Amino acid sequence: MILASYLFYGQGNGLYKFQSENGKYGFMDENGKIKIKAEYLRVGDFGDGLCYVSKEVIKKGYKWIFIDTLGKKVFDIQDNFPQTGFNEGFAQISSFEEHWFVNKKGINEFGKTWKDGYGGFNNGIAFVSDVKFSDFYPINKKGERIDPKTVSRIEIYNSRKNDNSDIKDEIELRSNKLIAFQENDLWGFKDDLNNIVIEPKFYLVDKFQNGVCAVRINKQEFEFANDYFLDAIIDEKGVILNEIEMHCYLGFQGQLIEFYGAPHFGGGVHYLNKHGQLVTPIE
Known part of the structure; x- marks a missing residue:
């Protein structure tokens, strides 16, 4: 259940x-x-x-x-x-x-x-x-x-x-394989040899951890104060694993990614696993 x-x-x-x-x-x-x-x-x-x-x-x-x-x-x-x-x-x-x-x-x-x-x-x-x-x-x-x-x-x-x-x-230094860079107001990722691995196409990016990274794929017309908002999880090839609104994004807390459902830490806290999938309590 x-x-x-x-x-x-x-x-x-x-x-x-x-x-x-x-x-x-x-x-x-x-x-x-x-x-x-x-x-x-x-x-x-x-x-x-x-x-x-x-x-x-x-x-x-x-x-x-x-x-x-x-x-x-x-x-x-x-x-x-x-x-x-x-x-x-x-x-x-x-x-x-x-x-x-x-x-x-x-x-x-x-x-x-x-x-x-x-x-x-x-x-x-x-x-x-x-x-x-x-x-x-x-x-x-x-x-x-x-x-x-x-x-x-x-x-x-x-x-x-x-x-x-x-x-x-x-x-993070040990777990990060890719380095974020910005070009024409969009973000992508390079490896440590400065080779482009993921073309710049995101409006905002976090850091890679455990092989995944939170990014923003949709341009925001309005920004809430103190709301670190991202809306997708990608893998190291840039493939979107999950497109999901994540307010007040906090990254990995232990084995799970933590984020809130609304600005200003509202909407309850939610979790994603390392594959970008929601984790829901089950009996």
């Missing part, structure tokens, strides 16, 4: 979250096979084999628990809020007054709390603060402060964005 669904990205441990026609969330694999039934009001993303989910509304908002990739409850966090999912063995939890880090058993790993925190662990470092909203400093995986200097949220965001961009660029 195929479920009428809106899809929302949540790739982690090979699982992608989706919203079924009953309005609740579940998880599927990259082929659309439902692995965890849609029975949750809210869900996070899987990391380190765990994900926070909620079936119940409480005074503070939602009652959160962590589940494993089989949908089994691992631990709950009482009336607290999951500030992050798991990464590098830890998740940040908040009571809105205090922040701390739990291990995969739900235990406060460092036996201490902070007034604020920004994100989870990344490359062995997390950022916390003894005051709200400012003066963040790094800690290691023992919960120890490792630098006397403090930084702002924006500084943390920019530094981590640059780190992630470096990683992404390396991945």
Whole structure:
């Protein structure tokens, strides 16, 4: 049975979250096979084999628990809020007054709390603060402060964005065989010897990944602000695999391509596989 669904990205441990026609969330694999039934009001993303989910509304908002990739409850966090999912063995939890880090058993790993925190662990470092909203400093995986200097949220965001961009660029460099070029306002692709492989005939192109690339084949008379719109997937020979409107295109997220159904991240998130085919949740 195929479920009428809106899809929302949540790739982690090979699982992608989706919203079924009953309005609740579940998880599927990259082929659309439902692995965890849609029975949750809210869900996070899987990391380190765990994900926070909620079936119940409480005074503070939602009652959160962590589940494993089989949908089994691992631990709950009482009336607290999951500030992050798991990464590098830890998740940040908040009571809105205090922040701390739990291990995969739900235990406060460092036996201490902070007034604020920004994100989870990344490359062995997390950022916390003894005051709200400012003066963040790094800690290691023992919960120890490792630098006397403090930084702002924006500084943390920019530094981590640059780190992630470096990683992404390396991945794309390894996977890209073709290089985009523009001629007479149209885009095509050359190989690394500067030979034209795909003649310039597209109004906009993304980068090749996993042997496919999103492009724009129809000229747009009107552009929505902040809407990265593409309308087809091609292979490395320039053959159109699928002509489909893709708003706010985000490229591969794990094994699937992610995009939205409308401008400004509206219309629900949808997925395509490496062949440019829509992936829909199935029992």
